[in-house]
Amino acid sequence: MDLLRFATAGSVDDGKSTLIGRLLLDSKAIFEDQLEAVEQTSMARGYDYTDLALLTDGLRSEREQGITIDVAYRYFATPRRKFIIADTPGHVQYTRNMVTGASTANLGLVLVDARQGLTEHSRRHAVILSLLRVPHLVLAVNKMDLVGYDEAVYEQIQADFQSFATKLTIPDLTVIPISALKGDNVVTRSTNMPWYEGPSLLHHLEHVHVASDRDLVDTRFPVQYVVRPKSDDFHDYRGYAGRVAGGVLKPGDEVLVLPSGFTTTIEAIDNFDQEVAEAFPPMSVTVRLADDLDVSRGDMICRPHNAPKPSQDIDAMVCWMGTAPLRPRQKLAIKHTTRAGRTMVKDVQYRLDVNTLHRDQETKELALNEIGRVQLRTTVPLLCDPYSKNRTTGSFVLIDEATGVTVGAGMILSAD
Amino acid sequence: MTAQTDYRLSQLDELEAESIHVFREVAAEFEKPVLMFSGGKDSICMMRLAEKAFYPAKIPFPVLQVDTGYDFAEVLETRDHWVDRLGVRLVVASVEKAIADGVVVDDGKTSRNRLQIGTLLNVLEQEGFTAAFGGGRRDEEKARAKERIYSHRDDFGQWDPKNQRPEVWSLYNGRIRQGEHMRVFPLSNWTELDIWHYIDREQIEIPSIYFAHRRRVFERDGMLLGESDNVTLKPGEAVTERTVRFRTVGDMTLTGCVESTASTTAEIIEEVAASRITERGATRGDDRFSEAAMEDRKREGYF
Structure with missing residues (x-):
């Protein structure tokens, strides 16, 4: 059994809660006491239906205001897979939350109401999933029951989306007609839409191939922690612990350590008390090197002829999450892989309108929840790759040095 | 591995x-x-x-x-x-x-x-x-x-x-x-x-009260609490001995147990997988006071 993380976004009316509720109910991930509590609250509020949004709206203020504030994580499993849903609200702080949910997702689920077709909201979600390079996208055309299960409606929405998607990077798109309320094509294939020959949503989620989304070619191992037991049994042990960000590491491999530039070979790879023959993403392992080099946290182990270029000039797409706008000359803390430093904003090249994809070059700042292309100069060289090549070595966060709050999420376009 | x-x-x-x-x-x-x-x-x-x-x-x-x-x-x-x-x-x-x-x-x-x-x-x-x-x-x-x-x-x-x-x-x-x-x-x-599968896979030592055992218990607010020196019985509460296990471990006076015969991690996994009530809802008095x-x-x- 493996793991699939997927991100959804939506508002109350597009049926997202109903869909998630159904997936959870049908996979028995919702328990009787949870369902009872939700039924009681729904009744107390005078609803004539069970509001499954109450399952995920966990915070007091969310229940009081009837809105979802934050990303909620939900879990369910089938015999084939375990699923983690990052469920994000559609309106409040949508960019921040969608970016958060999409950043760890293998798959994005965009919901549209068959009666309305593509909306600003569904386009915006697709744009963010594309920017965050979520490799698989599912467009679920919901409420098919309300359009008489009409194939033409589905075909039109699919065509509209495909024409919009030509401007985006979506490696794998699947469009599924469903009715979350009636259960059509959610868990089992619907008999109401014989014209649809694809899988049900759950079948697709269970079978979508995610193993090849990881980069198994370009070796990247950011050193996270140096293990030095200094005990009698392991007196000379020196291991470099970290999580493989790319490629496959094997004992005997010739490796290059950045930024020092020394080369050596991998002596062994430890996973707790076992030596392993190979390490690949996203394994957490401890690497031992043949030579005694000065390697510390923030360094990167890679291959001599396949290494990221250390750079202090970073060109990136930044999603701004700070309440005060991002402006040129601003100084911030930056965290990239296991490396931390400071950075200055050199330029805000353009602001991207996530609804129209228009690039606004006039505004030289990014307000809260805006996304734009930004040039940065860092105090320490980052050992980075373009985000399109590696989501781990291509991403960073920006931190306000006074408050310590995370104010930006960045995706590297290029580094010089 | x-x-x-x-x-x-x-x-x-x-x-x-x-x-x-x-x-x-x-x-x-x-x-x-x-x-x-x-x-x-x-x-x-x-x-x-x-x-x-x-x-x-x-x-x-x-x-x-x-x-x-x-x-x-x-x-x-x-x-x-x-x-x-x-x-x-x-x-x-x-x-x-x-x-x-x-x-x-x-x-x-x-x-x-x-x-x-x-x-x-x-x-x-x-x-x-x-x-x-x-x-x-x-x-x-x-x-x-x-x-x-x-x-x-x-x-x-x-x-x-x-x-x-x-x-x-x-x-x-x-x-x-x-x-x-x-x-x-x-x-x-x-x-x-996941936790139970991990305990099973790694053969992790956990407290014996997670496994089925005989215990003197009484019912309170729909939960089974163990008899102990720290709990005073209220009128109408009667102690009986039953085969139980704990799903969570906390303060003895608030943590309820469930009737169960699961005595191995494999049996617990089976029980948890079939359970229709959350572990906290079933056994934690501390979470019940308000929504x-x-x-x-x-x-x-x-x-």
């Missing part, structure tokens, strides 16, 4: 890798971390993951237990085995002592569980811990479903759920100011079933 040709990890291996990453990140970036150890299965799994994260070195931080004075003897015994085997320092913060010192006030109505909050915040401050690992999981409770892996606490140890830091990719922001601390939840993405009981305690600084 042996060589894998298809380069895929099982869900347990992936969860383990993620948790180990979190442990190492905290150890690298925080001055004085501590692992909050309740003796329950989740905190024992944390111990196991921390053991793996730093092996062959010892876990580079102490473990902290808040002793309610109402803890199960079997739990303390398991705690001591773990602490001895791993050779880590154990810090015990006693609620009884906190009451005696006037750190918290026992008004006779407040549960020991709630008094743990003041006791915990006091010891974190006194010892100057900057990061505290907790065994909380997001599947446990809906307030927890929205909590970050790195959960920032202010000077007063408070959690501000509406003002959480965005957590993107696996780039954790460990910045804190003087007097603040971070709660860190390495098991955020594990479910109750937002957990959120309220968490805001104040609970685990």
Whole structure:
């Protein structure tokens, strides 16, 4: 059994809660006491239906205001897979939350109401999933029951989306007609839409191939922690612990350590008390090197002829999450892989309108929840790759040095 | 683990890798971390993951237990085995002592569980811990479903759920100011079933009360509580002996057990998989007081 993380976004009316509720109910991930509590609250509020949004709206203020504030994580499993849903609200702080949910997702689920077709909201979600390079996208055309299960409606929405998607990077798109309320094509294939020959949503989620989304070619191992037991049994042990960000590491491999530039070979790879023959993403392992080099946290182990270029000039797409706008000359803390430093904003090249994809070059700042292309100069060289090549070595966060709050999420376009 | 040709990890291996990453990140970036150890299965799994994260070195931080004075003897015994085997320092913060010192006030109505909050915040401050690992999981409770892996606490140890830091990719922001601390939840993405599968796979030693045993119990508010010196029976409550096990481990006076004959981890997995009631809903009196009981305690600084 493996793991699939997927991100959804939506508002109350597009049926997202109903869909998630159904997936959870049908996979028995919702328990009787949870369902009872939700039924009681729904009744107390005078609803004539069970509001499954109450399952995920966990915070007091969310229940009081009837809105979802934050990303909620939900879990369910089938015999084939375990699923983690990052469920994000559609309106409040949508960019921040969608970016958060999409950043760890293998798959994005965009919901549209068959009666309305593509909306600003569904386009915006697709744009963010594309920017965050979520490799698989599912467009679920919901409420098919309300359009008489009409194939033409589905075909039109699919065509509209495909024409919009030509401007985006979506490696794998699947469009599924469903009715979350009636259960059509959610868990089992619907008999109401014989014209649809694809899988049900759950079948697709269970079978979508995610193993090849990881980069198994370009070796990247950011050193996270140096293990030095200094005990009698392991007196000379020196291991470099970290999580493989790319490629496959094997004992005997010739490796290059950045930024020092020394080369050596991998002596062994430890996973707790076992030596392993190979390490690949996203394994957490401890690497031992043949030579005694000065390697510390923030360094990167890679291959001599396949290494990221250390750079202090970073060109990136930044999603701004700070309440005060991002402006040129601003100084911030930056965290990239296991490396931390400071950075200055050199330029805000353009602001991207996530609804129209228009690039606004006039505004030289990014307000809260805006996304734009930004040039940065860092105090320490980052050992980075373009985000399109590696989501781990291509991403960073920006931190306000006074408050310590995370104010930006960045995706590297290029580094010089 | 042996060589894998298809380069895929099982869900347990992936969860383990993620948790180990979190442990190492905290150890690298925080001055004085501590692992909050309740003796329950989740905190024992944390111990196991921390053991793996730093092996062959010892876990580079102490473990902290808040002793309610109402803890199960079997739990303390398991705690001591773990602490001895791993050779880590154990810090015990006693609620009884906190009451005696006037750190918290026992008004006779407040549960020991709630008094743990003041006791915990006091010891974190006194010892100057900057990061505290907790065994909380997001599947446990809906307030927890929205909590970050790195959960920032202010000077007063408070959690501000509406003002959480965005957590993107696996780039954790460990910045804190003087007097603040971070709660860190390495098991955020594990479910109750994942924990049991992991205990089974790793052959992890957990307190015997998780397995079916004979116990003298009585019914209160629809829960089965164990007979003990710390609980006074109310009129109409009668003690009977039944075969039970605990699904969670907490304050003896509030933690209920369930009737069960599951005596191995495999049998427990079967039982948990078939269960239709959450572990907290079934057995935790402390979560039942209001719809937002957990959120309220968490805001104040609970685990």
